[in-house]
Amino acid sequence: CSGPSRGAAESPVRKDQTAPQPRAASAAAPAGPVVLPAPAAAPQPSAASPHPSAAEHQDVPSRPRTAEPAPTATALPSDPEKARIAKALRYDEQDPLANLEAADELDRGARGVQLKNITPPAHGCALTETPRRIWTERAVASITAFGSGFVVAGYAQREGQERVFVLHLPSSGSLAPVTTLIITPPHTAMRVAPPGLCGDPEQGVALAFTDGAGVLFTQRLQVGSKHGGSATVELGRGVDTRFAPALAMGKRGPLIAYTLGTTPMRTMLARIAAGGAVLDTRDVTPPAMGASAPAFVSGAWPPVLITADARNGMSPIARTVFSADGNPGAPTVAAPVGMMSQPPQLTAAQSELGAWVAYTGLGSASTSAVGLVQIAPRSGSPEALIKGTAYGPLHVAAASAGKSVLFASDAPTGPGKSPAHEIELVLLDAAGKGPALRIADPSGDATRVGLARSEDGTVAVLFTGKDGLYLAKARCAQELSKNGS
DSSP, X not given: OOOGXXXXXXXXXXXXXXXXXXXXXOTTOOSSOEEOOOOSSSOOOBSXXXXXXXXXXXXXXXXXXXXXXXXXXXXXXXXXXXXXXXXXXXXXXXXXXXXXXXXXXXXXXXXXXXXXXXXXXXXXXXXXXXXXXXXXXXXXXXXEEETTEEEEEEEEEETTEEEEEEEEEOTTOOOEEEEEEEOBSOOSBOOOSXXXXXXXXXXXXXXXXXXXXXXXXXXXXXXXXXXXXXXOEEEESSBOTTSOOEEEEOSSSEEEEEEEOOSSOEEEEEEEOTTSOEEEEEEOOOTTSOOEEEEEOBTEESOEEEEXXXXXXXXEEEEEEBOTTSOBXXXXXXXXXXXXXXXXXXXXXXXXXXXXXXXXXXXXXXXXXXEEEEEESSOOOOEEEEEEEEOSOOOEEEEEETTEEEEEEEEESSSBSSXXXXXXXXXXXXXXXXXXXXXXXXXXXXXXXXXXXXXXXXXXXXXXXXXXXXXXXXXXXXOOOXXXX
């Protein structure tokens, strides 16, 4: 996520464009938030009580989800060491810090191998810590940088219940649980999109997640020595759960964009005050278009939001530039690309050289692929980040790195309908794309990639394996100047 305290470069605007002016709030915007009563230690949103929504289009049903059944809870592993780790991670949602005395177990069993004296290749990246398991059930998760460390949030099934969990990974490498909430009603199928997450050491962590009925909630969290959390606030209903909420930190508080399951799909934006109140909710869908798969551009300040209007043919990507106080300007078409996957996924990052968008699309013979296109300071032509060789959903994530940008993608290891995957990490700088770093999952299949870069330059690569959630760390080459020297 992007924020004013990250030293991000200003968003490049084409010379033939003027900066968009802030739009007035919609007349139908809600007056304020609805706070759900919940225990302070672990607030639990519930759809059993009729809470009014704080967004427009309250009567829109959520879009049907995939037919894949939700995973069932598994027993503790038979291996004694793995069983100790699994037990340590299964902390009580009513007292999420109660198992901190088990931190030694987490560190012993969940640490990757530290690789010493690593020198990244020119224009590339190299592992500094092999993948380590940080969650013992298969999870769909996102990651954000938090100072010199990271915060992870995900959805997972356990003992017949669906939960959203949050973990803090400080620079020391130790694993600290922050909170876990039971989701009621649960999602009835396997999740395809993670919770939304954004962190800033000055403002804390903002979390956005949905329940099984397509109701969107947000919660503010403090991690580290200032551990704590606010009550959950309902933001909207009829949310399409196939798309992760997009979060960015503004000067006044978080910005949260999400997709409504309407026809055509629409993207809504909620501005949240520092204290957690909802300032307003607006429709940021471009005129005469649809808008889904929102994502904030990593490294952009003021914030920039991108959305997709996925069609059976050319699919436009729209770009909305915000003012410093969080007001969205008029959306404009940033770049047209080819046919996107269903559902599409967007991610973007900005450096001093410009901004690029990666998107999931179709390759030859309708295979799954990941495309890449520049959107600022000028629009470029789409190219392949991951060429189409196999079938099945792919995922992609991006992070800003000063004079370069980073992209991590699911990469099939072979052709076919159900191939195994590795993670491919690529650096893009003034010299173009560098050599790809391939990261293999110890369990044999790495998917649903997430990516973040901390303030000290550590790159964290998050992915889902067959037996849980994994995290690897890398370092990338020094960024080039604009002339490539």
